[in-house]
Amino acid sequence: MPQITQLPEVFASQLFWLAIFFGLVFFVIGRGLLPKIQSTAISRQEKIADDLAKAQAARAAADETEAAWRTRTDAARADAARIAQQARQESAREAEVRIKRALDEIDANVDRARARIRASVQAARAEIEAVAAEAAQQMVEQLIGVKIDSPDAAKAVSAEFESAARERGRNQNLGQESERPRAA
Protein backbone atom coordinates (compact mmCIF):
# COMPACT_ATOMS: atom_id res chain seq x y z
CA MET A 1 0.00 0.00 0.00
CA PRO A 2 1.86 3.07 -1.23
CA GLN A 3 -0.04 5.28 1.19
CA ILE A 4 1.77 3.56 4.05
CA THR A 5 5.04 2.55 2.45
CA GLN A 6 5.55 6.02 0.99
CA LEU A 7 4.29 7.87 4.03
CA PRO A 8 7.65 8.68 5.65
CA GLU A 9 9.17 10.09 2.48
CA VAL A 10 6.15 12.04 1.17
CA PHE A 11 4.47 13.18 4.38
CA ALA A 12 6.34 16.48 4.62
CA SER A 13 5.61 17.26 1.00
CA GLN A 14 1.95 16.26 1.36
CA LEU A 15 1.54 18.43 4.43
CA PHE A 16 3.34 21.36 2.83
CA TRP A 17 1.42 21.38 -0.43
CA LEU A 18 -1.91 20.59 1.23
CA ALA A 19 -1.34 23.54 3.53
CA ILE A 20 -0.62 25.73 0.54
CA PHE A 21 -3.44 24.63 -1.73
CA PHE A 22 -6.09 24.08 0.93
CA GLY A 23 -5.00 27.41 2.37
CA LEU A 24 -5.49 29.00 -1.03
CA VAL A 25 -8.91 27.39 -1.34
CA PHE A 26 -9.84 28.66 2.11
CA PHE A 27 -8.52 32.19 1.81
CA VAL A 28 -9.12 32.92 -1.87
CA ILE A 29 -12.39 31.07 -2.37
CA GLY A 30 -13.82 30.52 1.11
CA ARG A 31 -13.07 34.00 2.40
CA GLY A 32 -12.70 35.89 -0.87
CA LEU A 33 -15.30 34.73 -3.35
CA LEU A 34 -17.81 33.00 -1.09
CA PRO A 35 -18.97 36.15 0.74
CA LYS A 36 -19.46 37.87 -2.60
CA ILE A 37 -21.63 35.04 -3.88
CA GLN A 38 -23.56 34.88 -0.61
CA SER A 39 -24.15 38.62 -0.48
CA THR A 40 -25.34 38.58 -4.08
CA ALA A 41 -27.85 35.87 -3.27
CA ILE A 42 -28.97 37.69 -0.13
CA SER A 43 -29.31 41.03 -1.89
CA ARG A 44 -31.30 39.35 -4.64
CA GLN A 45 -33.62 37.83 -2.09
CA GLU A 46 -34.03 41.23 -0.45
CA LYS A 47 -34.68 42.84 -3.79
CA ILE A 48 -37.32 40.26 -4.62
CA ALA A 49 -38.99 40.70 -1.24
CA ASP A 50 -38.78 44.45 -1.65
CA ASP A 51 -40.25 44.34 -5.15
CA LEU A 52 -43.06 42.11 -3.98
CA ALA A 53 -43.84 44.50 -1.16
CA LYS A 54 -43.76 47.38 -3.61
CA ALA A 55 -46.07 45.56 -6.00
CA GLN A 56 -48.45 44.86 -3.11
CA ALA A 57 -48.42 48.52 -2.11
CA ALA A 58 -48.97 49.59 -5.72
CA ARG A 59 -51.90 47.26 -6.01
CA ALA A 60 -53.43 48.59 -2.80
CA ALA A 61 -52.94 52.13 -4.08
CA ALA A 62 -54.54 51.20 -7.40
CA ASP A 63 -57.50 49.67 -5.59
CA GLU A 64 -57.85 52.79 -3.53
CA THR A 65 -57.67 55.01 -6.58
CA GLU A 66 -60.24 52.91 -8.32
CA ALA A 67 -62.58 53.09 -5.35
CA ALA A 68 -62.12 56.86 -5.18
CA TRP A 69 -62.69 57.13 -8.91
CA ARG A 70 -65.82 55.05 -8.61
CA THR A 71 -67.30 57.20 -5.86
CA ARG A 72 -66.36 60.30 -7.85
CA THR A 73 -68.00 59.03 -11.00
CA ASP A 74 -71.04 57.95 -9.02
CA ALA A 75 -71.31 61.43 -7.55
CA ALA A 76 -70.82 63.02 -10.96
CA ARG A 77 -73.44 60.76 -12.48
CA ALA A 78 -75.91 61.66 -9.74
CA ASP A 79 -75.09 65.33 -10.25
CA ALA A 80 -75.60 65.04 -13.97
CA ALA A 81 -78.93 63.32 -13.47
CA ARG A 82 -80.01 66.03 -11.09
CA ILE A 83 -78.96 68.82 -13.44
CA ALA A 84 -80.70 67.17 -16.37
CA GLN A 85 -83.86 66.79 -14.31
CA GLN A 86 -83.68 70.43 -13.34
CA ALA A 87 -83.14 71.50 -16.91
CA ARG A 88 -86.04 69.42 -18.02
CA GLN A 89 -88.30 70.96 -15.43
CA GLU A 90 -87.07 74.44 -16.24
CA SER A 91 -87.63 74.04 -19.94
CA ALA A 92 -91.06 72.52 -19.33
CA ARG A 93 -91.98 75.47 -17.19
CA GLU A 94 -90.66 77.91 -19.72
CA ALA A 95 -92.50 76.20 -22.54
CA GLU A 96 -95.67 76.35 -20.52
CA VAL A 97 -95.23 80.06 -19.93
CA ARG A 98 -94.52 80.69 -23.60
CA ILE A 99 -97.47 78.64 -24.67
CA LYS A 100 -99.66 80.52 -22.22
CA ARG A 101 -98.41 83.86 -23.52
CA ALA A 102 -98.99 82.78 -27.10
CA LEU A 103 -102.46 81.58 -26.27
CA ASP A 104 -103.25 84.86 -24.54
CA GLU A 105 -102.02 86.74 -27.57
CA ILE A 106 -104.10 84.57 -29.80
CA ASP A 107 -107.10 85.15 -27.54
CA ALA A 108 -106.53 88.87 -27.68
CA ASN A 109 -106.26 88.78 -31.45
CA VAL A 110 -109.38 86.74 -31.68
CA ASP A 111 -111.20 89.15 -29.36
CA ARG A 112 -110.04 92.12 -31.35
CA ALA A 113 -111.10 90.51 -34.58
CA ARG A 114 -114.42 89.62 -33.09
CA ALA A 115 -114.93 93.19 -31.90
CA ARG A 116 -114.10 94.42 -35.34
CA ILE A 117 -116.52 92.00 -36.86
CA ARG A 118 -119.17 93.07 -34.41
CA ALA A 119 -118.56 96.75 -35.19
CA SER A 120 -118.76 96.08 -38.91
CA VAL A 121 -121.86 94.03 -38.45
CA GLN A 122 -123.42 96.82 -36.40
CA ALA A 123 -122.43 99.44 -38.95
CA ALA A 124 -123.79 97.28 -41.71
CA ARG A 125 -126.95 96.67 -39.74
CA ALA A 126 -127.47 100.40 -39.15
CA GLU A 127 -127.04 100.99 -42.83
CA ILE A 128 -129.39 98.18 -43.68
CA GLU A 129 -131.86 99.52 -41.11
CA ALA A 130 -131.76 102.91 -42.71
CA VAL A 131 -132.21 101.41 -46.15
CA ALA A 132 -134.85 99.05 -44.85
CA ALA A 133 -136.76 101.84 -43.10
CA GLU A 134 -136.78 103.91 -46.25
CA ALA A 135 -137.78 100.89 -48.26
CA ALA A 136 -140.53 100.08 -45.76
CA GLN A 137 -141.77 103.72 -45.90
CA GLN A 138 -142.01 103.63 -49.64
CA MET A 139 -143.57 100.13 -49.68
CA VAL A 140 -146.22 101.15 -47.17
CA GLU A 141 -146.87 104.39 -49.06
CA GLN A 142 -147.28 102.57 -52.36
CA LEU A 143 -149.29 99.70 -50.94
CA ILE A 144 -151.73 101.43 -48.68
CA GLY A 145 -151.05 105.06 -49.40
CA VAL A 146 -150.25 105.88 -45.82
CA LYS A 147 -147.34 108.09 -45.31
CA ILE A 148 -145.29 107.03 -42.34
CA ASP A 149 -142.85 109.26 -40.62
CA SER A 150 -139.31 108.10 -41.04
CA PRO A 151 -138.65 107.86 -37.28
CA ASP A 152 -141.66 105.57 -36.87
CA ALA A 153 -140.49 103.42 -39.77
CA ALA A 154 -136.98 103.31 -38.42
CA LYS A 155 -138.27 102.28 -35.00
CA ALA A 156 -140.41 99.48 -36.43
CA VAL A 157 -137.61 98.14 -38.59
CA SER A 158 -135.16 98.39 -35.78
CA ALA A 159 -137.50 96.42 -33.48
CA GLU A 160 -137.81 93.75 -36.10
CA PHE A 161 -134.05 93.56 -36.60
CA GLU A 162 -133.48 93.47 -32.90
CA SER A 163 -135.57 90.38 -32.42
CA ALA A 164 -133.85 88.68 -35.36
CA ALA A 165 -130.43 89.66 -34.06
CA ARG A 166 -131.24 88.19 -30.65
CA GLU A 167 -132.15 84.97 -32.32
CA ARG A 168 -128.89 84.91 -34.29
CA GLY A 169 -126.81 86.03 -31.37
CA ARG A 170 -127.86 83.00 -29.33
CA ASN A 171 -126.71 80.73 -32.09
CA GLN A 172 -123.45 82.64 -32.44
CA ASN A 173 -122.70 82.32 -28.74
CA LEU A 174 -123.11 78.60 -28.90
CA GLY A 175 -120.69 78.45 -31.85
CA GLN A 176 -118.21 80.61 -29.95
CA GLU A 177 -118.02 78.10 -27.10
CA SER A 178 -117.11 75.19 -29.42
CA GLU A 179 -114.69 77.36 -31.39
CA ARG A 180 -112.25 77.77 -28.47
CA PRO A 181 -110.79 74.51 -27.08
CA ARG A 182 -108.59 75.39 -24.12
CA ALA A 183 -104.97 74.25 -24.39
CA ALA A 184 -104.00 72.23 -21.35
Added chain:
Amino acid sequence: MATEAKVDPMHQFAIDRIAPLHLGPYDISFTTSAAWMMVAFLLLLVFFALGSKRELVPGRWQVAAESVTGFIDNMVDVNIGPQGRIFVPYLFSLFMFILVANFLGLLPLAIIPGAHAFTITSQFSVTGVLAIMSFSIVIIVGFWRHGLKFFSILVPHGTPTLMVPMIAVIELISFMVRPISLALRLFVANIAGHILMEVFGSFIVSGVHGGLVGWLVSLLSFTFVVAVCALELLIAALQAYVFALLTTLYLNDAVNLH
Protein backbone atom coordinates in the same frame (compact mmCIF):
# COMPACT_ATOMS: atom_id res chain seq x y z
CA MET B 1 4.77 -8.87 -22.19
CA ALA B 2 3.13 -11.27 -19.79
CA THR B 3 4.78 -9.66 -16.78
CA GLU B 4 3.90 -6.18 -17.99
CA ALA B 5 0.23 -7.05 -18.42
CA LYS B 6 0.04 -7.89 -14.75
CA VAL B 7 -1.73 -4.96 -13.15
CA ASP B 8 -0.85 -3.71 -9.72
CA PRO B 9 -4.09 -2.15 -8.43
CA MET B 10 -2.15 -0.22 -5.79
CA HIS B 11 0.15 1.48 -8.23
CA GLN B 12 -2.43 4.22 -8.83
CA PHE B 13 -1.94 5.45 -5.28
CA ALA B 14 1.81 5.86 -5.58
CA ILE B 15 3.11 9.42 -5.46
CA ASP B 16 5.76 10.45 -7.97
CA ARG B 17 8.12 13.36 -7.59
CA ILE B 18 7.76 15.96 -10.30
CA ALA B 19 10.19 18.60 -9.02
CA PRO B 20 12.45 17.78 -6.11
CA LEU B 21 12.45 20.46 -3.45
CA HIS B 22 13.96 20.57 0.01
CA LEU B 23 13.28 22.82 2.94
CA GLY B 24 15.93 22.21 5.57
CA PRO B 25 15.73 18.56 6.52
CA TYR B 26 12.31 18.16 4.97
CA ASP B 27 11.59 16.83 1.50
CA ILE B 28 8.82 19.03 0.14
CA SER B 29 9.15 18.02 -3.51
CA PHE B 30 6.34 19.01 -5.83
CA THR B 31 4.67 15.67 -6.42
CA THR B 32 1.81 14.32 -8.51
CA SER B 33 -0.29 14.68 -5.38
CA ALA B 34 0.61 18.36 -5.07
CA ALA B 35 -0.09 18.85 -8.77
CA TRP B 36 -3.60 17.47 -8.38
CA MET B 37 -4.18 19.66 -5.35
CA MET B 38 -3.21 22.57 -7.54
CA VAL B 39 -5.60 21.43 -10.26
CA ALA B 40 -8.39 21.18 -7.69
CA PHE B 41 -7.64 24.68 -6.45
CA LEU B 42 -7.49 26.14 -9.96
CA LEU B 43 -10.77 24.48 -10.97
CA LEU B 44 -12.47 25.83 -7.88
CA LEU B 45 -10.97 29.25 -8.50
CA VAL B 46 -12.25 29.37 -12.06
CA PHE B 47 -15.65 28.00 -11.10
CA PHE B 48 -16.26 30.47 -8.31
CA ALA B 49 -14.58 33.40 -10.04
CA LEU B 50 -17.00 32.96 -12.92
CA GLY B 51 -19.80 32.39 -10.44
CA SER B 52 -19.24 35.59 -8.48
CA LYS B 53 -20.20 38.13 -11.12
CA ARG B 54 -22.75 39.54 -8.68
CA GLU B 55 -25.47 39.93 -11.25
CA LEU B 56 -28.98 40.49 -10.03
CA VAL B 57 -30.31 38.12 -12.66
CA PRO B 58 -27.79 35.28 -12.50
CA GLY B 59 -26.41 33.43 -15.47
CA ARG B 60 -26.09 29.67 -15.50
CA TRP B 61 -22.65 29.72 -13.95
CA GLN B 62 -23.72 32.05 -11.18
CA VAL B 63 -26.74 29.88 -10.41
CA ALA B 64 -24.46 26.85 -10.16
CA ALA B 65 -22.07 28.63 -7.80
CA GLU B 66 -24.91 30.06 -5.73
CA SER B 67 -26.61 26.70 -5.41
CA VAL B 68 -23.45 25.19 -3.90
CA THR B 69 -22.93 28.06 -1.48
CA GLY B 70 -26.62 27.97 -0.64
CA PHE B 71 -26.34 24.25 0.04
CA ILE B 72 -23.52 24.74 2.56
CA ASP B 73 -25.21 27.81 4.07
CA ASN B 74 -28.33 25.77 4.59
CA MET B 75 -26.44 22.83 6.09
CA VAL B 76 -24.72 25.09 8.61
CA ASP B 77 -27.92 26.98 9.40
CA VAL B 78 -29.86 23.80 10.06
CA ASN B 79 -27.17 22.08 12.14
CA ILE B 80 -25.52 24.90 14.06
CA GLY B 81 -27.78 27.90 13.68
CA PRO B 82 -26.86 31.55 13.20
CA GLN B 83 -23.78 31.15 15.38
CA GLY B 84 -22.33 28.81 12.78
CA ARG B 85 -21.97 31.58 10.21
CA ILE B 86 -18.28 32.07 10.88
CA PHE B 87 -17.55 28.43 10.07
CA VAL B 88 -19.15 28.58 6.64
CA PRO B 89 -15.95 29.54 4.77
CA TYR B 90 -14.06 26.64 6.34
CA LEU B 91 -16.82 24.07 5.84
CA PHE B 92 -17.39 25.31 2.35
CA SER B 93 -13.68 25.05 1.48
CA LEU B 94 -13.54 21.59 3.01
CA PHE B 95 -16.59 20.36 1.12
CA MET B 96 -15.57 21.82 -2.22
CA PHE B 97 -11.95 20.69 -1.94
CA ILE B 98 -12.88 17.11 -1.09
CA LEU B 99 -15.65 17.04 -3.70
CA VAL B 100 -13.42 18.26 -6.51
CA ALA B 101 -10.58 15.98 -5.39
CA ASN B 102 -12.91 12.97 -5.40
CA PHE B 103 -14.26 13.80 -8.84
CA LEU B 104 -10.82 14.48 -10.26
CA GLY B 105 -9.77 11.02 -9.18
CA LEU B 106 -12.58 9.54 -11.24
CA LEU B 107 -11.64 11.28 -14.47
CA PRO B 108 -10.95 8.64 -17.14
CA LEU B 109 -7.55 10.11 -17.92
CA ALA B 110 -5.99 6.66 -18.32
CA ILE B 111 -7.25 6.55 -21.91
CA ILE B 112 -4.45 9.02 -22.64
CA PRO B 113 -1.26 6.88 -22.77
CA GLY B 114 1.03 7.58 -19.87
CA ALA B 115 -1.51 9.62 -17.92
CA HIS B 116 -3.67 8.51 -15.05
CA ALA B 117 -5.87 10.29 -12.60
CA PHE B 118 -4.69 10.61 -9.04
CA THR B 119 -7.06 10.85 -6.12
CA ILE B 120 -5.71 13.17 -3.44
CA THR B 121 -8.37 12.00 -1.02
CA SER B 122 -7.21 8.39 -1.32
CA GLN B 123 -4.08 9.44 0.57
CA PHE B 124 -4.29 8.87 4.27
CA SER B 125 -1.82 11.70 4.75
CA VAL B 126 -4.30 14.12 3.17
CA THR B 127 -7.55 12.92 4.73
CA GLY B 128 -5.76 12.61 8.06
CA VAL B 129 -4.52 16.18 7.96
CA LEU B 130 -7.98 17.45 6.98
CA ALA B 131 -9.59 15.43 9.78
CA ILE B 132 -7.06 16.62 12.36
CA MET B 133 -7.62 20.18 11.18
CA SER B 134 -11.40 19.84 11.64
CA PHE B 135 -10.94 18.17 15.00
CA SER B 136 -8.53 20.88 16.15
CA ILE B 137 -10.98 23.57 15.16
CA VAL B 138 -13.71 21.79 17.13
CA ILE B 139 -11.51 21.62 20.24
CA ILE B 140 -10.29 25.20 19.92
CA VAL B 141 -13.81 26.53 19.40
CA GLY B 142 -15.09 24.41 22.30
CA PHE B 143 -12.56 25.62 24.81
CA TRP B 144 -12.62 29.17 23.50
CA ARG B 145 -16.38 29.47 23.84
CA HIS B 146 -16.97 27.41 26.97
CA GLY B 147 -13.60 27.12 28.75
CA LEU B 148 -13.37 24.11 31.01
CA LYS B 149 -17.12 23.69 30.79
CA PHE B 150 -16.43 22.15 27.40
CA PHE B 151 -15.56 18.92 29.25
CA SER B 152 -19.27 18.58 30.02
CA ILE B 153 -19.52 17.30 26.45
CA LEU B 154 -18.21 14.04 27.91
CA VAL B 155 -21.20 13.66 30.20
CA PRO B 156 -24.54 13.37 28.40
CA HIS B 157 -27.67 14.79 30.03
CA GLY B 158 -29.34 12.58 32.58
CA THR B 159 -26.33 10.42 33.41
CA PRO B 160 -26.60 9.02 36.94
CA THR B 161 -23.82 10.43 39.14
CA LEU B 162 -22.48 6.97 39.83
CA MET B 163 -22.03 6.35 36.13
CA VAL B 164 -20.31 9.65 35.34
CA PRO B 165 -16.68 8.44 35.48
CA MET B 166 -17.35 5.43 33.29
CA ILE B 167 -19.48 7.33 30.80
CA ALA B 168 -16.89 10.08 30.66
CA VAL B 169 -14.18 7.59 29.73
CA ILE B 170 -16.34 6.06 27.01
CA GLU B 171 -17.35 9.46 25.69
CA LEU B 172 -13.73 10.59 25.70
CA ILE B 173 -12.74 7.58 23.61
CA SER B 174 -15.57 8.13 21.19
CA PHE B 175 -14.63 11.80 21.03
CA MET B 176 -10.98 11.05 20.31
CA VAL B 177 -11.92 8.51 17.68
CA ARG B 178 -13.75 11.18 15.71
CA PRO B 179 -10.78 12.45 13.67
CA ILE B 180 -9.67 8.91 12.92
CA SER B 181 -13.11 7.84 11.74
CA LEU B 182 -13.42 11.05 9.77
CA ALA B 183 -10.12 10.47 7.99
CA LEU B 184 -10.56 6.73 7.53
CA ARG B 185 -14.07 6.96 6.13
CA LEU B 186 -13.06 9.20 3.25
CA PHE B 187 -9.80 7.38 2.63
CA VAL B 188 -11.33 3.91 2.64
CA ALA B 189 -14.30 4.86 0.51
CA ASN B 190 -12.00 6.24 -2.14
CA ILE B 191 -9.36 3.55 -2.04
CA ALA B 192 -11.90 0.72 -2.09
CA GLY B 193 -13.72 2.07 -5.10
CA HIS B 194 -10.55 2.71 -7.01
CA ILE B 195 -9.14 -0.73 -6.28
CA LEU B 196 -12.42 -2.29 -7.41
CA MET B 197 -12.39 -0.42 -10.66
CA GLU B 198 -8.73 -1.23 -11.26
CA VAL B 199 -9.20 -4.92 -10.53
CA PHE B 200 -12.24 -5.31 -12.72
CA GLY B 201 -10.57 -3.22 -15.38
CA SER B 202 -7.66 -5.63 -15.41
CA PHE B 203 -10.15 -8.51 -15.70
CA ILE B 204 -11.49 -6.95 -18.88
CA VAL B 205 -7.99 -6.75 -20.36
CA SER B 206 -6.93 -10.27 -19.40
CA GLY B 207 -10.32 -11.74 -20.39
CA VAL B 208 -9.90 -10.49 -23.96
CA HIS B 209 -7.02 -12.98 -24.42
CA GLY B 210 -8.93 -15.98 -23.03
CA GLY B 211 -11.33 -17.16 -25.72
CA LEU B 212 -15.13 -17.20 -25.41
CA VAL B 213 -15.24 -17.59 -21.63
CA GLY B 214 -12.69 -14.81 -21.38
CA TRP B 215 -14.90 -12.55 -23.49
CA LEU B 216 -17.85 -13.30 -21.23
CA VAL B 217 -15.74 -12.48 -18.21
CA SER B 218 -14.65 -9.26 -19.91
CA LEU B 219 -18.24 -8.33 -20.68
CA LEU B 220 -19.36 -9.02 -17.13
CA SER B 221 -16.42 -7.09 -15.73
CA PHE B 222 -17.15 -4.19 -18.05
CA THR B 223 -20.75 -4.06 -16.86
CA PHE B 224 -19.51 -4.19 -13.31
CA VAL B 225 -16.99 -1.39 -13.88
CA VAL B 226 -19.72 0.80 -15.32
CA ALA B 227 -21.85 0.16 -12.26
CA VAL B 228 -18.94 0.79 -9.91
CA CYS B 229 -18.17 4.02 -11.78
CA ALA B 230 -21.71 5.23 -11.22
CA LEU B 231 -21.51 4.19 -7.58
CA GLU B 232 -18.16 5.96 -7.24
CA LEU B 233 -19.63 9.18 -8.58
CA LEU B 234 -22.31 8.94 -5.93
CA ILE B 235 -19.76 8.12 -3.25
CA ALA B 236 -17.52 10.99 -4.34
CA ALA B 237 -20.29 13.49 -3.67
CA LEU B 238 -21.61 11.63 -0.64
CA GLN B 239 -18.26 11.35 1.12
CA ALA B 240 -17.52 15.03 0.60
CA TYR B 241 -20.93 15.80 2.08
CA VAL B 242 -20.43 13.37 4.96
CA PHE B 243 -17.06 14.86 5.83
CA ALA B 244 -18.47 18.38 5.81
CA LEU B 245 -21.65 17.36 7.61
CA LEU B 246 -19.82 15.49 10.39
CA THR B 247 -17.46 18.42 10.87
CA THR B 248 -20.55 20.63 11.10
CA LEU B 249 -22.12 18.35 13.70
CA TYR B 250 -18.90 18.23 15.73
CA LEU B 251 -18.73 22.02 15.54
CA ASN B 252 -22.33 22.16 16.71
CA ASP B 253 -21.32 20.15 19.78
CA ALA B 254 -18.52 22.61 20.42
CA VAL B 255 -20.66 25.69 19.86
CA ASN B 256 -23.88 24.66 21.60
CA LEU B 257 -22.60 21.83 23.86
CA HIS B 258 -25.50 19.48 24.43
